[in-house]
Amino acid sequence: xxxxxxxxxxxxxxxxxxxxxxxxxxxxxxxxxxxxxxxxxxxxxxxxxxxxxxxxxxxxxxxxxxxxxxxxxxxxxxxxxxxxxxxxxxxxxxxxxxxxxxxxxxx
Amino acid sequence: xxxxxxxxxxxxxxxxxxxxxxxxxxxxxxxxxxxxxxxxxxxxxxxxxxxxxxxxxxxxxxxxxxxxxxxxxxxxxxxxxxxxxxxxxxxxxxxxxxxxxxxxxxxxxxxxxxxxxxx
Numbered sequence: 001x002x003x004x005x006x007x008x009x010x011x012x013x014x015x016x017x018x019x020x021x022x023x024x025x026x027x028x029x030x031x032x033x034x035x036x037x038x039x040x041x042x043x044x045x046x047x048x049x050x051x052x053x054x055x056x057x058x059x060x061x062x063x064x065x066x067x068x069x070x071x072x073x074x075x076x077x078x079x080x081x082x083x084x085x086x087x088x089x090x091x092x093x094x095x096x097x098x099x100x101x102x103x104x105x106x107x
Numbered sequence: 108x109x110x111x112x113x114x115x116x117x118x119x120x121x122x123x124x125x126x127x128x129x130x131x132x133x134x135x136x137x138x139x140x141x142x143x144x145x146x147x148x149x150x151x152x153x154x155x156x157x158x159x160x161x162x163x164x165x166x167x168x169x170x171x172x173x174x175x176x177x178x179x180x181x182x183x184x185x186x187x188x189x190x191x192x193x194x195x196x197x198x199x200x201x202x203x204x205x206x207x208x209x210x211x212x213x214x215x216x217x218x219x220x221x222x223x224x225x226x
Contacts, residue, residue, distance in 0.1 A: 001169065034212035036152075043202055043219055044144075044152065049212035087152055091210055094166035096142065098152040 002026055002090050006099035012107045017078045021102045023071045023088035032092040035064055035073045038101075039084045047086075048073065080106075109133040111141075111203050111217035118223045119193050126189035127220045129203030136184035137161040140206035142213060143177060143188045147199040157206065158186060193224045 003026040013019050023033065031051040036044035046055045048064035051071055061076040075082055083106050088099040114128040129141065142157040156167040160179040167177070179186045186203055201220050204213035 032211060038152075043216040044204075045216075046212050046214050049207060049214070050209075053211075055212075055214070089152075089154075089213070091206070091212065094157055095168050096154045096157070096213075097168075098144075098154060101151040 001095050002029060002092060002097055004088055004090055004097055004099040006086075006088055006102050009100065009102060011102055011104050013078055013104065014107045015078050015080055019075050019078060019104065021073045021086055021088075021104075023066075023073070023099050025069045025071075025090055025092075028068045029090045029092035031067050032090055033064075033066070033071050034089045034091065035062075036087045036089065037082075037084045038087065044087065078104075109205070109215045111205060111215055113201075113203060113217040113220045116221040116223070118225070120226055121193055121195055121224055123193050123224075124189070124191050125193055125222065126187050127201060127222065129186045129188075129217050131184045131186070131205065134205075137181050139208060140210075141179065141186040142204050142206060143175075143186075144202045144204060145171075145199045146202065146219075155188070155201075160184075160186065193222075195224050195226075197222060198224045 005024045007022050033051045035048040038044040052064045063074050086102045110132045112130045137160050143155040145153045155171045156177045158165045158177045160181045176189045203217040205215040207214040
């Protein structure tokens with residue numbers, strides 16, 4: 001299986017901050033990486049697909065980059081509604097694994 | 108509008124069987140893979156497996172192979188996840204999700220089905 005390691009696992013930040021979350025794959029996955037946001041009691045929401053393509057309707061303060069084994073999700077200016085848990089997912093094979101998640105909390 | 112609507116919450120006893128459902132609408136159900144994801148209480152997302160309703164081609168994550176069965180009935184645009192003998196450790200929220208056509212993400216998700224297994 002391809003393993004995904006997210007860092008950090010927890011992140012404390014303030015409204016207006018720029019934050020970056022990293023996702024490392026145990027082997028190359030080209031650009032088959034997606035990012036999701038999950039709020040308590042809700043289903044995950046797709047933010048970024050193909051490593052860097054913004055899903056329709058997602059604010060432009062979210063961006064993704066990377067290819068191969070290292071990927072990042074950046075939120076350029078945190079808004080109150082962005083405090084949530086973020087997951088990366090690889091779709092390089094049919095064993096679509098997720099990272100362990102990054103919980104973004106208000107400082 | 109694309110929608111995935113899952114069946115309601117279930118409370119079961121250990122050893123019982125269960126089949127939960129995920130009904131797709133607003134798109135060609137037979138043309139998109141549907142996956143299942145487990146989220147245990149307070150934990151992260153785990154990929155369980157995926158099915159192509161057009162021909163029922165199914166792939167399981169090794170952790171779930173033999174533990175669950177994924178199926179689909181294309182005549183009613185519905186995918187299923189079933190257990191033959193539940194365990195307490197199956198207590199979790201289960202989500203279905205549609206794989207985006209080019210395979211780069213899962214773009215639409217069901218609302219989740221909470222399964223509670225307790226004696």
